[in-house]
Amino acid sequence: MNFTSQSSRSIDVAIVGGGPAGAALATLLERAGYHCAIFEAGVFPRYHIGESLIPHTFGILDRLGLLPKLRISPYPEKYSVRFVSPTGKESTPFYFSETIDGEGARTWQVERSSFDQLCLSHAREQGADVRMCAAVEQVLFDGARATGVRVRPSEGDAYDMAARVVVDASGRSTVLGEQLGLKSSVPGLRKASLWSYYKGGRRLDGIDAGETTIFMIRNRGWFWYIPLPDDVVSVGVVASPDELFSGTQEKETIYAREVYACGPLMDRLRTAKRCAGVYGGPRELAYFNRQTSGDGWVMVGDARAFLDPIYSSGLYLALASAELAADSIRQALEANDLSAAKLGAFEARLMAGVDVIRRLIHAFYDPHFSFGEFVTRFPAQRRALVDCLVGDVLKDMSAFTAALEQATPPPPSLAVASG
Numbered sequence: 073m074n075f076t077s078q079s080s081r082s083i084d085v086a087i088v089g090g091g092p093a094g095a096a097l098a099t100l101l102e103r104a105g106y107h108c109a110i111f112e113a114g115v116f117p118r119y120h121i122g123e124s125l126i127p128h129t130f131g132i133l134d135r136l137g138l139l140p141k142l143r144i145s146p147y148p149e150k151y152s153v154r155f156v157s158p159t160g161k162e163s164t165p166f167y168f169s170e171t172i173d174g175e176g177a178r179t180w181q182v183e184r185s186s187f188d189q190l191c192l193s194h195a196r197e198q199g200a201d202v203r204m205c206a207a208v209e210q211v212l213f214d215g216a217r218a219t220g221v222r223v224r225p226s227e228g229d230a231y232d233m234a235a236r237v238v239v240d241a242s243g244r245s246t247v248l249g250e251q252l253g254l255k256s257s258v259p260g261l262r263k264a265s266l267w268s269y270y271k272g273g274r275r276l277d278g279i280d281a282g283e284t285t286i287f288m289i290r291n292r293g294w295f296w297y298i299p300l301p302d303d304v305v306s307v308g309v310v311a312s313p314d315e316l317f318s319g320t321q322e323k324e325t326i327y328a329r330e331v332y333a334c335g336p337l338m339d340r341l342r343t344a345k346r347c348a349g350v351y352g353g354p355r356e357l358a359y360f361n362r363q364t365s366g367d368g369w370v371m372v373g374d375a376r377a378f379l380d381p382i383y384s385s386g387l388y389l390a391l392a393s394a395e396l397a398a399d400s401i402r403q404a405l406e407a408n409d410l411s412a413a414k415l416g417a418f419e420a421r422l423m424a425g426v427d428v429i430r431r432l433i434h435a436f437y438d439p440h441f442s443f444g445e446f447v448t449r450f451p452a453q454r455r456a457l458v459d460c461l462v463g464d465v466l467k468d469m470s471a472f473t474a475a476l477e478q479a480t481p482p483p484p485s486l487a488v489a490s491g
């Protein structure tokens with residue numbers, strides 16, 4: 073194998089993708105003394121969907137050292153979430169300060185182009201070798217062990233880069249999942265999404281100005297309404313692909329049809345003007361990979377799995393999985409044991425948390441389930457429910473999931489094969 077190094081330092085960890093998961097992982101490993109190269113196919117700043125953070129991200133952002141930058145950012149502060157029924161009946165906003173003290177009770181609605189650039193620049197400041205316009209064509213293997221990556225820069229020849237560990241942080245491209253045939257759809261969860269942006273949508277007053285509003289539509293479909301900087305609001309619909317795309321495949325037509333049909337949303341958009349095209353399409357949102365790690369490799373963030381945007385948990389899980397993986401990778405490198413088991417030691421904890429969120433997603437889409445009735449029936453679980461909604465799920469949630477199973481059938485099992 074013909075390996076090239078463009079760096080004066082040899083690479084411990086090659087990271088495929090410079091999104092939040094890849095950038096966070098590199099930041100933490102560089103700090104621990106392990107040299108990382110990030111290969112990013114795109115040019116930053118670049119557009120990305122996924123703008124609403126949840127409060128439990130606060131601790132990770134703090135540990136990454138990003139809070140000072142976020143505190144002076146133009147991102148709207150998010151203190152709450154509110155649900156609006158199809159007839160316009162509004163829930164009491166759920167303020168994160170009900171269960172979280174201090175500064176961590178608010179988070180941010182981020183413009184992803186600048187947020188992702190901030191995360192990646194931060195990784196570079198910690199010493200990571202960040203290569204833009206450098207798409208990873210494939211992960212290289214010696215037998216079953218990953219040994220490096222083959223990189224195709226947008227200019228110049230492809231080259232191979234050796235690394236002790238390869239991390240797939242390529243988001244929905246799922247480079248390793250595709251290469252190794254590990255990717256599956258998520259049973260019982262078929263949703264698609266279309267979204268766009270408006271200028272001048274109505275904002276609420278005071279600390280409600282930055283809230284996420286969820287507008288429910290028929291058959292448990294829903295819209296997000298996420299205020300962003302510069303008077304822009306992100307507005308997206310999530311529903312069954314059969315419902316959204318029956319009749320026509322024309323995204324503009326479907327999006328306009330859905331927006332106009334949602335009266336309470338239209339009230340907010342009455343004076344607003346669309347300022348972008350329609351993104352998304354009939355492709356199903358949810359997928360997962362049947363492994364998190366193998367000999368010499370690990371997956372983090374969306375490269376591992378993505379379920380559904382309803383609880384805005386994507387960025388939290390991207391950053392949390394990067395933090396957990398950084399710890400396992402550091403220990404594996406220290407022990408010089410780069411086996412699947414050692415590198416993926418974090419998997420059980422991560423996937424238990426993901427499973428709790430998956431159960432709540434299925435509960436949300438169950439037409440016979442009501443969160444209000446659940447907490448009335450199981451008042452002792454109210455706190456745990458709130459913990460889930462803010463993202464605090466990487467802990468023992470067995471009492472909560474047992475109660476949830478009495479209120480709504482559990483989703484079909486994901487047969488997770490560990491590395």
Ligand SMILES: Cc1cc2nc3c(=O)[nH]c(=O)nc-3n(C[C@H](O)[C@H](O)[C@H](O)COP(=O)(O)OP(=O)(O)OC[C@H]3O[C@@H](n4cnc5c(N)ncnc54)[C@H](O)[C@@H]3O)c2cc1C
Nearest residue numbers: 089091092093113122124207208242243245373374386387
């Ligand atoms: C409709 C929708 C709405 C969402 N809403 C929210 C929300 O409100 N809140 C939230 O927290 N999350 C949301 N998400 C999820 C969120 O977008 C993701 O969870 C998050 O971006 C994952 O971060 P990541 O770093 O794992 O991947 P990404 O952010 O996707 O980064 C992956 C990077 O890898 C690069 N890459 C891909 N292939 C290669 C390759 N071969 N070589 C090199 N580089 C490569 C890409 O260019 C990209 O920069 C939403 C998702 C969808 C689909």
